[in-house]
Amino acid sequence: MHYNNIKTAQSGWVSLPIIGLLLAVASISSHYQETLMASYQWRGKLKAAQEEQRFWTGFEQTFVLSANFSQAFSSQCAGFCDLSSAQYGLQEQIWQGASDQPLIFYQWHTFTETEQRVSHRLCASQNQRQYRCWWWRDEQVVATGWVTAGSERL
Structure with a gap:
């Protein structure tokens, strides 16, 4: 046991x-x-x-x-208007690189300070709220960055 x-x-x-x-x-x-x-x-x-x-x-x-600056619309504001401005909505264009890529909404604008100084802004977005923008002065890129529509003061 x-x-x-x-x-x-x-x-x-x-x-x-x-x-x-x-x-x-x-x-x-x-x-x-x-x-x-x-x-x-x-x-x-x-x-x-x-x-x-x-x-x-x-x-x-x-x-x-x-860059083809001749496509840019003249800005009606002192400087550039807000991206969400009703004026800009009518001038927004659409680009799609390939059929499998999303649509890109973009806006070209020109602001003439003096005859010798012209600024351009190109802004593009997928959602029309957050824009990737490029700024030119005298046909040279001077800045690039992200802008939220309605929040910018340019």
Whole structure:
């Protein structure tokens, strides 16, 4: 009878290391799955960022690198009007680099300070709220940046 008690006690000790090993493997597996999921999410974000960069690059090549200032509308404000101005809504045009790319709404404007000093602004947007803008003075790009419609005072 004494022999059965020893065997029962030993089998309990054998199962504890196995349970510990299973918990360790489960923990490692869970950590691996989390890391793998984070990697997939990162790749998705990276791909989206690369796609966005691709169409902005296409827009810049078409409009910024070979700027055609004759397409610009004359500004009716002292300086440039707000992008959300009703006047500008009628002058907004649409560009799409490729059929799989989103539509880009853009506006060209010219402001003549003096005969010798002319400024141009090109603003483009996907959502007509946040615009990526480029400013030229005397046909040289002097600034670029993001503007939220209705918040700028230029």
